Amino acid sequence: MTVEKLGIPTVPIVTSTFEWPVKNALYAKGMANLRTVFVPHPVAYRPADECRDKILGNDPITGKQVIREIVEALTTPLTEDEAKTGFIERPRERLIGPETSEGLQILFRENGWTSYLPIVLPTEEKVAAILKGTHRQPDEKVGEMQPSSPHEKWSYNVEEVAVNAVMAGAKPEFLPVILAIAATGVTALFTSTNSFTAMVCVNGPIRREINMNMSIGTFGPFNHANASIGNAWSLLSRNLGNGGAPGKKYMGSQGQGHNYTNLCFAEREERLPPGWNPFHVQKGYKPEDSAVSLFHGWSWSNLGGFESNRSKFIKRFFTYQTECCGQTMVLDPLTADQLYKEGFNSKEQLNQWLKENVMFPQEEYWYYRGFQSQGHPQEFELAKKGIEPYASWLKLPEGAVIPVPRGVDVNIMVAGGETNPYWQGGTLQYLASSSIDEWR
């Protein structure tokens, strides 16, 4: 579109799976008629003869021959619609109804405004009641959100966040946490084909004020605050953040079960080993501040067994994790104690040790996105010339570890009920923190 706006005719070629996300994005950016040519999905990693067949074949959306369609896109004169200027306004009604409760549940569900579970209907009375949880005005803007960068950002105010909080079953005292999450503009329903997991960690006095769970069953379906705050994040990501429409704005190939309530928990600050600071303090907040911190990424695992709490096991776990998107772990207090006894006197010390000792598996060092040499291209050239240690590293078998640190920071939090020294972790990256106190 950028080049099109410079006065140069363009034609994007896109694989057919992305027809609706592309058309949605183009509509929202004001160029709905941009002549896009589609080829059969997928194209990435496909051999040359298959790519050639797809280019010489037909567009699966229009049925036209791809090459002819490309040429026509560049040469056929514009239609009246394609040359139009102006604005399309999209006003929204504040109220919906009147309708029966059952009818509204069906309407909300069929419009894709829920997680396909029953909701608390957001009547004016219920929304007014939950708004008592904040001193901020209902029409005050909270933020903007998009499911990913090609899609447009929608804006929302305090009342609209409150509507989604009611739907999620939240109480007024949970609203400042939900507003803080909404203020970050971070979506829980990232568009990617990778079915991202999303996580929210709550720190500070508010954890106890609203009785969040950070003990037995921290991440499970056992607490009103944890469940409804996490649920609210998904609902507002869908409804306020222009997200959650499968095939258009959400492309997660298998979806992510965590997204019903996300990994919503409070850090058990009282059981941090000596010298280990709460996560929000690590991000610059004072201990007496209340704050949320948000994360997302590809994978999340539950590490049980009786040896997984040792630092060497943790190192091995992260060595074999995938390249995206970060590294995060939430330790049961017994595991944190175990690591403290190993000599890690702070989270920073443990992070630094992991940064220096989590290495590359051989195949990941050399390969990047399926292509050998793209992992470390300069080192690959040296290896081919027989220069050590790269030449020997290239000959190592699959599964061997290259002694080169990944240098990736690990986000560390503590929560759990001490029934055993376990932990959970994965490739989540830290995205943002936000003050809850501003929204009380």
Added chain:
Amino acid sequence: MTDGNKITVLNPLGHPPPIKLEPMAPRLDTLDGKTIYVVDVKFPASKIFGEELIKILKEQYPDTNWVYREKIAEYFEDDPALWAEIKAKGHGMIQFVGH
């Protein structure tokens, strides 16, 4: 038991911004004698597709000057220098592809 009473609720949706319609660029009368850029947006593992595409274009439209370029860095990054080059030296652009 059914509830025949009707109620009004608040709309859960946010505010989509107004859409500013952007007109497309005028099209070319012919590709003959023109310079058309074929740009790889750098989505992983799409290079082979691009190589086949430009081969076929050159085979079928030999009177067009087809120029192959890779956008900088990752697929989600902008490349103003390339767009400026296309504006200065090109007549059209094909961009591929992703996934």
Added chain:
Amino acid sequence: MGKELLELQLMNPRGETEPPPVLAPNLRIKDIAGKKIGLYSNSKPGMDNFYTAIDQLLKKRYPTMTTSVLKGSFEIRDEEAKAFASQIDAFIYAVGD
């Protein structure tokens, strides 16, 4: 606009449960000295060490006491319990991780 208060009657979501049987514990032995004490290990890691420690501590205090260790699955089976009970005077069952 006046609002009516609506009362609803709902179905109980919980399942049906039988009341558990009420069992009385057996009579206690008067003394551990000279008795055979059964120890059941459910093979969880660390169980051997735990029972070794109990065995040593009890024998230190009650030198004429003997122990018999039965190693089995996670929960002792009824027929195992019956056979074991016929050989011992008292039973210690440890639980934990």
